Amino acid sequence: MTRHEPAGCQERRRALFHQRAALRHEIRDQAACALADHRIGRRPTPFRPASRLAKLQVSEILRIGARAQELKAMGHPVIVLGAGEPDFDTPDTIKDAAIRALQAGDTKYTALDGTPQLKAAIVRKMARDHNLTFTADEVTVGAGAKQILYNAMMATLEPGDEVIIPTPCWTTYSAIVEICGGVPVHVPCTDDQGFRLTPAQLHAAISPRTRWLMLNSPSNPTGAAYDADDIAALAKVLAAHPDVWIMSDDIYEHIVHDGFRFVTPLQVAPWLRDRCLIVNGVSKAYAMTGWRIGYGVGPRPLIRAMAVVQSQSTSNPCSIAQAAAVEALDGPQDMLAIRRDSFTQRRDLVVDRLNAIPGLSCRRPEGAFYAYASCAGIIGMTAPDGQVMQDDRAFCSWLLETTHVAMVPGAAFGVSPYFRISYATSMAELQDAMVRIAAACATLSRD
Numbered sequence: 001m002t003r004h005e006p007a008g009c010q011e012r013r014r015a016l017f018h019q020r021a022a023l024r025h026e027i028r029d030q031a032a033c034a035l036a037d038h039r040i041g042r043r044p045t046p047f048r049p050a051s052r053l054a055k056l057q058v059s060e061i062l063r064i065g066a067r068a069q070e071l072k073a074m075g076h077p078v079i080v081l082g083a084g085e086p087d088f089d090t091p092d093t094i095k096d097a098a099i100r101a102l103q104a105g106d107t108k109y110t111a112l113d114g115t116p117q118l119k120a121a122i123v124r125k126m127a128r129d130h131n132l133t134f135t136a137d138e139v140t141v142g143a144g145a146k147q148i149l150y151n152a153m154m155a156t157l158e159p160g161d162e163v164i165i166p167t168p169c170w171t172t173y174s175a176i177v178e179i180c181g182g183v184p185v186h187v188p189c190t191d192d193q194g195f196r197l198t199p200a201q202l203h204a205a206i207s208p209r210t211r212w213l214m215l216n217s218p219s220n221p222t223g224a225a226y227d228a229d230d231i232a233a234l235a236k237v238l239a240a241h242p243d244v245w246i247m248s249d250d251i252y253e254h255i256v257h258d259g260f261r262f263v264t265p266l267q268v269a270p271w272l273r274d275r276c277l278i279v280n281g282v283s284k285a286y287a288m289t290g291w292r293i294g295y296g297v298g299p300r301p302l303i304r305a306m307a308v309v310q311s312q313s314t315s316n317p318c319s320i321a322q323a324a325a326v327e328a329l330d331g332p333q334d335m336l337a338i339r340r341d342s343f344t345q346r347r348d349l350v351v352d353r354l355n356a357i358p359g360l361s362c363r364r365p366e367g368a369f370y371a372y373a374s375c376a377g378i379i380g381m382t383a384p385d386g387q388v389m390q391d392d393r394a395f396c397s398w399l400l401e402t403t404h405v406a407m408v409p410g411a412a413f414g415v416s417p418y419f420r421i422s423y424a425t426s427m428a429e430l431q432d433a434m435v436r437i438a439a440a441c442a443t444l445s446r447d
């Protein structure tokens with residue numbers, strides 16, 4: 001090193017020195033392993049994942065998202081209607097609460113499954129929005145609603161226990177059940193029954209092995225929602241099966257259209273209280289998908305068991321995100337209605353335009369930001385380049401490659417031939433996407 005070198009140069013030189021040293025160590029370690037393997041005549045075994053992963057793959061939604069990004073990087077004007085996250089930003093009041101927490105030194109481990117402040121805010125939310133009284137020890141907080149679901153299944157399922165999942169469904173439900181050794185029991189819910197599980201279907205699906213019913217209203221991927229009467233009718237079936245628990249995933253509760261009145265099952269059937277887990281979070285309502293805060297509210301023994309799972313996996317969720325979530329739940333709520341109205345406008349644009357395209361049809365969903373459209377009239381048609389629309393996967397992948405509109409095939413959610421559009425994007429992009437889809441479909445022909 002020369003004496004006259006500027007400081008930045010010295011730092012770079014030092015960093016390079018350390019990098020090289022690390023590389024030397026790595027090469028030496030690898031060589032030592034190879035030599036040892038050679039001496040004992042052992043060949044390295046190829047990686048073999050655990051059998052519990054046998055049927056699982058990275059989500060199709062992520063795979064489509066990755067392809068969309070590739071096409072974007074190649075310069076194509078891609079419109080992504082695949083992602084399940086609001087395009088809005090996290091409100092400033094919430095960001096400010098996070099900044100304050102950071103500056104106040106909220107940077108350490110917190111209580112295992114949620115700070116007392118956040119649990120208190122969740123208790124207040126349950127009282128304010130649903131008129132339900134809980135105490136803090138009936139609340140658990142995790143890194144997203146997904147972790148709450150995982151904790152619940154891990155804490156309760158014995159090998160072979162069954163979980164009833166109305167389908168089309170968010171695929172994570174069955175994946176989590178399988179990872180935890182359970183058996184997902186998919187009950188197909190058709191378009192003409194509004195994609196909702198009927199009491200007769202629930203009755204038929206229950207077996208001596210049934211542990212849980214998973215209910216998601218409004219639903220991902222269909223946007224279908226259960227009103228108070230629908231829930232009361234399902235609860236009546238559960239009354240005859242005291243060992244079946246209900247998991248109510250309320251994550252889209254605030255995104256409802258045309259004045260739909262959201263209710264969580266305990267408002268309709270309070271007697272389910274000792275076997276109901278409410279799952280919710282701040283991701284969708286407050287546009288906080290990246291902050292990773294979800295929560296569960298349910299019977300104390302279940303909540304305690306879920307905390308054990310979390311204590312031996314991730315421990316507490318991010319301290320700063322928890323402080324932000326307190327502000328989300330306790331702070332101004334007026335943006336919820338503004339955003340909801342904007343989602344309704346987008347829904348109407350998408351549903352109206354899809355229904356005007358020959359071969360496609362789409363039910364008008366009650367909530368969430370998804371439309372689940374049938375492409376039955378397209379199946380079997382041929383594109384100008386000779387590609388045949390054999391199924392919804394072929395249709396979505398053809399649309400992505402030719403029109404650069406990314407959507408998720410119904411096959412990913414268990415019911416075909418459909419595709420899911422996430423309309424959590426601007427009206428301009430949605431309009432553009434609808435024009436492209438209509439133009440592409442107009443080129444299809446039947447031989």
Ligand code: PMP
Nearest residue numbers: 084144145146170220281283294
């Ligand atoms: N439930 C449903 C139905 C969802 O669609 C999602 C997100 N795609 C979640 C739960 C998970 O949300 P979080 O970001 O809180 O993990």
